[in-house]
Structures are given as C-alpha cells and as structure tokens.
Amino acid sequence: xxxxxxxxxxxxxxEIPTQWYNVRADMKVKPxxxxxxxxxxxxxxxxxxxxxxNELNKQELDNDTRxxxxxxxxVDFYKMYRPSPLVRAYFLEEALGTPAHIYYKxxxxxxxxxxxxxxxxxxxxxxKKQGLKGVTTETGAGQWGTALSMACSYFxxxxxxxxxxxxxxxxxxxxxVMRTYGAKITxxxxxxxxxxxxxxxxxxxxxxxxxxxxxxxxxxxxxxEGYRYxxxxxxxxxxxxxxxxxxxxxxxxxxxxxxxxxxxxxxGGGSNLGGLATPFIGEMLRGEAExxxxxxxxxxxxxxxRGKFAYDFCDTGMICPLAKMYTLGSQFIPSASHAGGLxxxxxxxxxxxxxxxxxxxxxxxxxxxxxxxAVQFARVEGxxxxxxxxxxIRAAIDEALKCKETGEAKNIVFGLTGTGYFDxxxxxxxxxxxxxxxxxxxxxxxxxxxxxxxxx
Amino acid sequence: xxxxxxxxxxxxxxEIPTQWYNVRADMKVKPxxxxxxxxxxxxxxxxxxxxxxNELNKQELDNDTRxxxxxxxxVDFYKMYRPSPLVRAYFLEEALGTPAHIYYKxxxxxxxxxxxxxxxxxxxxxxKKQGLKGVTTETGAGQWGTALSMACSYFxxxxxxxxxxxxxxxxxxxxxVMRTYGAKITxxxxxxxxxxxxxxxxxxxxxxxxxxxxxxxxxxxxxxEGYRYxxxxxxxxxxxxxxxxxxxxxxxxxxxxxxxxxxxxxxGGGSNLGGLATPFIGEMLRGEAExxxxxxxxxxxxxxxRGKFAYDFCDTGMICPLAKMYTLGSQFIPSASHAGGLxxxxxxxxxxxxxxxxxxxxxxxxxxxxxxxAVQFARVEGxxxxxxxxxxIRAAIDEALKCKETGEAKNIVFGLTGTGYFDxxxxxxxxxxxxxxxxxxxxxxxxxxxxxxxxx
Numbered sequence: 085x086x087x088x089x090x091x092x093x094x095x096x097x098x099e100i101p102t103q104w105y106n107v108r109a110d111m112k113v114k115p116x117x118x119x120x121x122x123x124x125x126x127x128x129x130x131x132x133x134x135x136x137x138n139e140l141n142k143q144e145l146d147n148d149t150r151x152x153x154x155x156x157x158x159v160d161f162y163k164m165y166r167p168s169p170l171v172r173a174y175f176l177e178e179a180l181g182t183p184a185h186i187y188y189k190x191x192x193x194x195x196x197x198x199x200x201x202x203x204x205x206x207x208x209x210x211x212k213k214q215g216l217k218g219v220t221t222e223t224g225a226g227q228w229g230t231a232l233s234m235a236c237s238y239f240x241x242x243x244x245x246x247x248x249x250x251x252x253x254x255x256x257x258x259x260x261v262m263r264t265y266g267a268k269i270t271x272x273x274x275x276x277x278x279x280x281x282x283x284x285x286x287x288x289x290x291x292x293x294x295x296x297x298x299x300x301x302x303x304x305x306x307x308x309e310g311y312r313y314x315x316x317x318x319x320x321x322x323x324x325x326x327x328x329x330x331x332x333x334x335x336x337x338x339x340x341x342x343x344x345x346x347x348x349x350x351x352g353g354g355s356n357l358g359g360l361a362t363p364f365i366g367e368m369l370r371g372e373a374e375x376x377x378x379x380x381x382x383x384x385x386x387x388x389x390r391g392k393f394a395y396d397f398c399d400t401g402m403i404c405p406l407a408k409m410y411t412l413g414s415q416f417i418p419s420a421s422h423a424g425g426l427x428x429x430x431x432x433x434x435x436x437x438x439x440x441x442x443x444x445x446x447x448x449x450x451x452x453x454x455x456x457x458a459v460q461f462a463r464v465e466g467x468x469x470x471x472x473x474x475x476x477i478r479a480a481i482d483e484a485l486k487c488k489e490t491g492e493a494k495n496i497v498f499g500l501t502g503t504g505y506f507d508x509x510x511x512x513x514x515x516x517x518x519x520x521x522x523x524x525x526x527x528x529x530x531x532x533x534x535x536x537x538x539x540x
Numbered sequence: 541x542x543x544x545x546x547x548x549x550x551x552x553x554x555e556i557p558t559q560w561y562n563v564r565a566d567m568k569v570k571p572x573x574x575x576x577x578x579x580x581x582x583x584x585x586x587x588x589x590x591x592x593x594n595e596l597n598k599q600e601l602d603n604d605t606r607x608x609x610x611x612x613x614x615v616d617f618y619k620m621y622r623p624s625p626l627v628r629a630y631f632l633e634e635a636l637g638t639p640a641h642i643y644y645k646x647x648x649x650x651x652x653x654x655x656x657x658x659x660x661x662x663x664x665x666x667x668k669k670q671g672l673k674g675v676t677t678e679t680g681a682g683q684w685g686t687a688l689s690m691a692c693s694y695f696x697x698x699x700x701x702x703x704x705x706x707x708x709x710x711x712x713x714x715x716x717v718m719r720t721y722g723a724k725i726t727x728x729x730x731x732x733x734x735x736x737x738x739x740x741x742x743x744x745x746x747x748x749x750x751x752x753x754x755x756x757x758x759x760x761x762x763x764x765e766g767y768r769y770x771x772x773x774x775x776x777x778x779x780x781x782x783x784x785x786x787x788x789x790x791x792x793x794x795x796x797x798x799x800x801x802x803x804x805x806x807x808g809g810g811s812n813l814g815g816l817a818t819p820f821i822g823e824m825l826r827g828e829a830e831x832x833x834x835x836x837x838x839x840x841x842x843x844x845x846r847g848k849f850a851y852d853f854c855d856t857g858m859i860c861p862l863a864k865m866y867t868l869g870s871q872f873i874p875s876a877s878h879a880g881g882l883x884x885x886x887x888x889x890x891x892x893x894x895x896x897x898x899x900x901x902x903x904x905x906x907x908x909x910x911x912x913x914a915v916q917f918a919r920v921e922g923x924x925x926x927x928x929x930x931x932x933i934r935a936a937i938d939e940a941l942k943c944k945e946t947g948e949a950k951n952i953v954f955g956l957t958g959t960g961y962f963d964x965x966x967x968x969x970x971x972x973x974x975x976x977x978x979x980x981x982x983x984x985x986x987x988x989x990x991x992x993x994x995x996x
Binding site: 090091092094096097163164165175193194195197234237238256257260261263264265266459462463464465466467468503505506508509511512515 | 546547548550552553619620621631649650651653690693694712713716717719720721722915918919920921922923924959961962964965967968971
C-alpha cells in the first residue's frame, strides 16, 4: 500500500547523513589528475599545501575512499538548516496537468540562499582545525561569498572576499549580507595585490572579472601568514561535501518508497549537479540501479554540449592548475547579459569523466525559457527560484510535459539550489520584456578552443 | 524522561491546525467596536460590505465563536510553506552562556519573507469565493504587498497594490517580486484616484505615506465593480488568521513537553503578536495556565508604552473607521529613519483591550540595540532577521541574560516573523555605523494626542 506522500518530506535530525560520498571510489575510469602547467606533472599534496588546507587536499586527491565521515562540528552546523526538504510539487503537477510526480530538493532555506553553505562550512571547519587565521576567496554573483562569510563567522575565521567590481557595485545587498557576517569585501581588481595593481594600470576603467578576482584571492592567500584560498565549485572536495544533498534525497526517497526515474540538476562548475546526482550515479556504477540523469546548462555557456573534453586552465588568468574537463576554453567569455551563475567555461573533472563515459546526458536551455519556467514555478509553488536553479526547473517541466503526452507517471527529481531574492534585477528585465537570449556562434567557440594549452 | 529536543521541531503535515482561534470568545471585556466617524455608531456588516468581503466581515464582528474552521483550500496552501519550524536556539544559548532555553517560531521560510502570507491567503480565498475579480491594498515596507500578490496569483485574482512612492523607488526589488506574481503596482500618491490627484496637486514633490496609500486603495476598491479592499494587520480577522502561528507553537510545545515561561512578539499593528500570543493568552483567560507575554515595540513608535487608550482613526487620512486602541494619535508621524515596519500609530483593538486588562506587558527598544541583537542572532543562528522580528530578538536576548544572572532555566519563546533580505539598506547603515535612534519627545506625543477625535 502506497504511503501518502506529504508536500514536504523532512527527514528527522538524526537521519541527516553522517558521511559524504566520494563517487571517484566507484569510477572505473578515474578523473584525470590536476596537473601543474609548468611541469605538466600531476599535482601532489605538497604542491597544493600552500594554497588549500591540508585535509581538503587529501579529499581532493583521494580516488579510493568511498565514504568520508562528516566531523561532528559540521553535522552540528548542518542541523541549523538541514535536513532540507524534498518537496512534492503537487501544485506544479496540477498546473501542468501531468501524470508525472515531480519532486525537488530545496536548498534555499538558509540566509546564503543556496546549497553553497554545505561546502563552505566544511572548508571553514578544516581551516580552523588547521589553526589558520582566515581564508580568501572570490565571488561573482555572491552566493558563494555569502555562504563562506556565514561559515567563517561561525568558526571565528577571518574571511576576505574579492568581489567582481561590477557585482560589488550592482549587488550592494549581497555585499551587505557578507559584511553583516563580518567578512571583508574588496572590489576586484583592487590595489591590494600585484595582479590587481597590474590590471588597474593596464585597464583603469575595468569592472573586473571572475578570473581576475580568483587571481587576487590566490595571491592574497599566498602572501599572508596563516591564510589559505577556498573555492566554491569545480573541485573534487566541493562535490564531496555537496553529496549531502543527494544522500538526503536518497534517504527521503527510501523513507517514502519513491523510485526516481529522472534526476535533473543545473550545471555551472558542477557543485550542485555533482552533489545531487553522484550518489545516484554511484548506484549505477555499482550496477544497483538505473536512472536518467540530466545536466542542464545555459545555452550561453554550454561546456558539456558544445565544449571539448581536454586539459585546460581552470581560470581566465591561466595561473591555476590544468584540469581535464569539458571546456569552452579558458578565454571563453560568456555573455555578460546572462543572469546569475553557471558562467564557468569548464566543468568538474569528475562530472566531465562521468559524462564522457555516458553516465548522464546534458542539454542546454535558453535564458528566456528559463525565466518563463521560473515565473510559472514561483506562482504555483510559492518559491521565487534562483536563475541557476531555474535551468533545472525548465528541464523538469519539459520532462513532465513529455509524460503528459505519453501518459507515463514518471518520478522526476530536480535540485532547487536556491532562491532568487538577490537576482531581482534579472527578473525585472524579464518582467519588462527586455531580456534576451545569448548563444555563442560556432566560430566564437572554435576560436576560444583553438587557444587550449597543448598537453597531450 | 525528557525527550531530546531537536534543533528544529517540524510538525507533521497532518498536525497543521485546522481551525483558527478567536480570543474574543474568551475575553470577559470584549474589544470596543469599530465606529463610524460620521454617526459615531458601531459599524455593522452592512456598513462594511462595500469595503471588505462578506465572510471576512463576519469574522471581524464575531466576538463569540471560539474556533473558525480553516477552509480546505487554505489548509492546502498552508502546506506549501507550513508547518513552520519551532527552532531551539541552541547556538544562541551557547553564545549567551544562558541557562535559559530559547525557542523561536520562524515564519520567514516563504517567498513573501514573513508571516503576512497566513492572512493574505485567507483574505484572497474569501474574495475568490465571493466571486470577486480582485482586491486592492497598500504596502509600505512591502511584506504585505508581496504576500497578497502571491495569494492572489494562486487564486487567479487581480491584485492592485498602492505602494508608498518612496518605497516604490527605494525598494525596486520588492516591487519586482510583486510584479513576478502578476500584481499591478502603482506608486502612491498617483493620478489614478481622486485622493491621489488632490494630494499631488497640493504637494507635487511628495514621496507619499502609508495613510495616503490606504486612502487610494480604499477609493480604488470602492470605484471598481467586483473589487474589495484588504488589510494586512490591525483587524480582528487578521489576528484570527495569524493564530495559526500560536496554535502550531502550542502543538509543537505539547509534542515535546515544553512549557513556555515567557512569550515575546514584536508589535506594530498586532498581526504577529496577536497571532503568536493570543492562543496562549486564551489559556490565561480560561484560567488554564500562566505566561509572561511581552510585546516589543520600537522606541520611535511606542503606542503601548507611551500612547493613550482611546478612540482614534486607523489612518492618517481620517477616512477609515474609529477604533478604541492604544494610539499615539493618527497624526503622529514616526521618524522616517526607523527601519522596517512597526510604524503604525495605533494597535489592534483586541490587543489594546488585553493590554489594558493586564494580560501582557509591553516594552520599547531602540533601533541600534535592535540591530545589535539582529547581527548577533544572524551570526550564530544563520538567519538574517527582518528588522521587525529583531525587536523580539532583542527582548529575548535580554530575558535570557536575566536568566544568566539568576541561574533560571526559563523557556523563552519568541516570534521570528521574517527575514531581512529586502532590508539590507538598513543593515548597511548599521554596518557603516550611521544608524541612529529616534525617540519622540513628550511634547511631540502630547501634540499628536491633543488631536484625538472627541468620541466619549
């Protein structure tokens, strides 16, 4: 007898997973290692030690340990905002008239407004444990910076955020949330670093870029005693921490005997998709189950669907390590008119390898159809979604409409990574009818890919 | 054996109360009736019918029915964002080093960002049921307008919001949330009403006021076929709907065997305090229990603590009915520098009578000490609170610190009505150290009270 499924499935507090899942342990073909651009040799823990925390470097390089215990201090913090609900989208199903059952894992019920807090608190914890004074990072749209500010405030760590100057000026409220949590925010490029001063001298009027902010944050960490650099996506460690999303989803599905058919996540650098999907992909790798997993990326920055699987720099400034990944080329600049995140030219190496091996599919969606889905969702489900998350909503609605045609009652699970409370300038453009779609030409992508470093 | 209390107590969906509680049924001295300023006679259902929905007028005037069934359609909508969690503030307790147990009922986990949605959906439901086309309202800070927009979108009602012009311009993001939910937003004063045109002719440069926006919204409802006016606080019906907060709190306390000693709510017009506290006050009126209930109001608008219990106009424009309440005088203008809501000159008639009869106490707090509490809370509990809610946080912290001195492990429950994501301009002022305190002089209050209408 089927148990009636409530609108919101909340696990009990003692059902929060106490281990993170490392999908690399189950991958037959492991992700290619990060390599040093100077020596072209794989990076070691010793290479990474000056940049990242020691414990995080262990996690970064460990392809064998299937489960990592979550330290008690982090589980305690998780209890502040987790377990997050797995919501049955009854209202959306009704509005669509679909026989599909739609579920979403909602990660936006915390002040950072997104799933980013799951890894921020872990990274802050290991920094504190190592006896560091503080961490540096960059932020673009501001979700990661906000999450890290909250995490550092909790552990009493200094938090220095290089915020892309145009965001610093256009998103003063994000900046104020970070300041309220005690973080120091510097608009980038700034005169506090060599790389910043150099860029300012060369381009006095620049409003900055994520690549430049990364370079400043890394330089700043290296030049201060007791500081390390932290990053909110792309890295293996970040995917590891984010698996709390997928593991909770599995627990909730198990509790209510729900068998997902389709699992959908938006994809920028991979932190959300990896967190939601890899526990399910692990079941596939172990031959325990089959799922249709869909990565949804913006048509303006289509690394999976139009990029190349190759070694490339992780940053525009070409100072970071090389990673083998689906990339549009580190010199690819996504349209500034694209709202929200998901603007990274590359992709997590883990997800890149899994995609290459056919474990999931990918599709790109255009901005205006994403916002159409966002508004439809907001009106019936009562949550104003982040633009990033709305890519997944678009795909979930499309899959549910396919079910309507075929009459199939599939179980669709998607990740609702966050809320759009700080993205209302984009909603305003959509409401005003002045939002456009921005799709790079084949020539643009080819030009960018021609600049890939020669590695193999 | 005491059951371990989790960080967040979520009731199950089938534990959501199915009735609202009407404290008037238990009051020995009933609240004085609203009276018509022209005739000085109590208002009847017939008098109210052109302005408000019929069913709501019944609720407004009914002093006898203890419980009202919540219609299934409203309970369904509640399931979208309710039950709201009763959170044990373990982190705050630890930071304060207090033996007190602090709990807060968190109403901010919905896109309107506050408890206002509890009444908005009820009022929209009755408007729909009456076959109306739409509703009009005013909004200042924007929480109520946002909540009503969401509710009207759900029931397919037209929603016309008169937004105080300075808020319209200074809070464009609130405006965009409402537009996203399909509401029509008009900056007030506007040229769409007689009263608006008159004010604009007289004061061309005015940035508007809540009083003016109320007048425009009422005129607009009266002049359109199939429209009624709705209000987000002060009214008996609003307090009735908001008791879902207190009833859920009681259910959660019962489930975990928690006996509150102190119950704290911020007070502007009374929607939150009435919603949280009247179910508990009802127990006191029936002689079943004793609680210390504390209303917390801003020192800049201290209607309970420095106002007079007298008949007064509910609006600055003096077109609305007269209500017997604690008031600073309808011509009292709270400092524009006060952040957030709680700026109403009067107070719910129900709460006014209960306060007059000694059922609870009141205190006023200054703005900067409120924001100090807000930031302390945000950093340890992970939620950026609304300025309104932070008044209650201030009092809760003060009570917990008293417990630290006395060593008493009291149970303190306060209402966290909402989040501050749209109040970051105020946080910025606090972070910058440029926020001040604004306390009216005795002469200012006396001057305003001298203008009270002569009724008794």
